[in-house]
Amino acid sequence: MKIATFNINGVKARIEGLTHWLQDSAPDVALLQEIKSVDDGFPRQIIEDLGYNVATHGQKGFNGVAILSKLPLEDVTRGLPGDDADEQARWIEATVVGDTAVRICCLYLPNGNPAPGPKFDYKLAWMDRLHARAVALLAEEMPALMAGDYNIIPQAEDAARPDAWREDALFRPDSRAAFRRIMNLGFTEAFRSRTAGPGHYSFWDYQAGAWDKNDGIRIDHMLLTPQCADLLRDCSIQKEVRGREKPSDHVPVWVDLAA
DNA sequence: ATGACGGTCCGAGACCGA
Numbered sequence: 001m002k003i004a005t006f007n008i009n010g011v012k013a014r015i016e017g018l019t020h021w022l023q024d025s026a027p028d029v030a031l032l033q034e035i036k037s038v039d040d041g042f043p044r045q046i047i048e049d050l051g052y053n054v055a056t057h058g059q060k061g062f063n064g065v066a067i068l069s070k071l072p073l074e075d076v077t078r079g080l081p082g083d084d085a086d087e088q089a090r091w092i093e094a095t096v097v098g099d100t101a102v103r104i105c106c107l108y109l110p111n112g113n114p115a116p117g118p119k120f121d122y123k124l125a126w127m128d129r130l131h132a133r134a135v136a137l138l139a140e141e142m143p144a145l146m147a148g149d150y151n152i153i154p155q156a157e158d159a160a161r162p163d164a165w166r167e168d169a170l171f172r173p174d175s176r177a178a179f180r181r182i183m184n185l186g187f188t189e190a191f192r193s194r195t196a197g198p199g200h201y202s203f204w205d206y207q208a209g210a211w212d213k214n215d216g217i218r219i220d221h222m223l224l225t226p227q228c229a230d231l232l233r234d235c236s237i238q239k240e241v242r243g244r245e246k247p248s249d250h251v252p253v254w255v256d257l258a259a
Numbered sequence: 260a261t262g263a264c265g266g267t268c269c270g271a272g273a274c275c276g277a
Contacts, residue, residue, distance in 0.1 A: 009276085010266045034276085036267060061267050062275065111276060151277075153275035170277065205277065217277080249265080249277080 001098045001259045003029040005106070005147040005220055005240070007203075007250035009067070011035040015043050017246055022050050025238065025252070029096055030108035033149045033250075035064035042066065042219035059089040065106045065148070071096050080107070082129035090126070100259045102228065103137065103144035109151045112169030120169050123151070127178040134182050134223075143231055143259060146187075147222035149250065152179045154189070157198040158218035170219060174201050188220040190255045191237065202237055203250045211242055220253045231257040 004027040008014045013031065022030065030052075035042060039058045045053055051070055057078040058064040073094040080091035093105040107130070112123030130146070137144050153171040156162035165171035168236060183189060191200070201216025210216065224232060233256040241251045 013266060032264090113277070164277090168277075203277070207277095208263060219277080 001028045001257045002254060003027060004252040004254045005031040005222060006252040007033040007149040007220060009034050009248040011037050011042060014248060015046060017244060018062060019046060029104060030068040031147055032066040033108035035066050036062060037064055039258060055090040055092060055094055057089045063089045063108055065092045065108050066105050067092055067094050069096050071098060080133060081127050082132055098259045100143060103142060103259050105146040107146060107148035113153050115169040115172055123169060124174060124178055131182050134185055138185055138225055141227060143228040144225045145222055145228050149219060150221045151219055153217050153219055154179060160215045163200060186226055187223040190224055190232060190235035194235045200237055202253055204242055206249055220250055222253060222255050231259045233258055
């Protein structure tokens, strides 16, 4: 089962590139972030016509997540538990049954800038809720993953210019510690379990020629429960997508599971 | 040092992102 996470940066603006990508790369499951669309505005029919089931959790203008799957989506739930007053659409999960059932969580973690400030507080509070969901997910003892745009640069080697990010919410010590606290519950970060060293990024800013200079950061991650890590065959970043026509500023990150 | 880029809301320019 090939699963990709992809911050699409506006599904309506990106629909042509998205459909090309679905056809040429053919993920079994695609997790999308920043669809920037309400559920009714999502180009559902176009994607269903390509053979995908679609589950969305959208909102007007910003944020929004979706799961596309060639296999049926079961037990879909929307919203990260822990704050009923939180109206931001950043979390959706579903079960996909291939050779074995996999619980798949698609997340768009808050950016948190400027830091410090209320947006940074929201990011850290959201990560506390993510930690709680992660604990519950591990207790299920089933293959599961939490994947998406974490808006976290885990280590200095995950940025071309780490010093430029020292004060940024993506790289501040509090952010990285919150990420480690979740990792340390027992998750496997798929990419780093397979590939060491610097120079591997999943985001390049549109500005200042970041792509041309390979001035990127690695902020899109896939965290696997132990039962899921046992199924891991491969993990890769599909860098070339950033060079396509009218690209998102993020690229897809993939896992191949024996599932 | 600043702005650069891009999407969404709309129907100009603010807001958000990273």
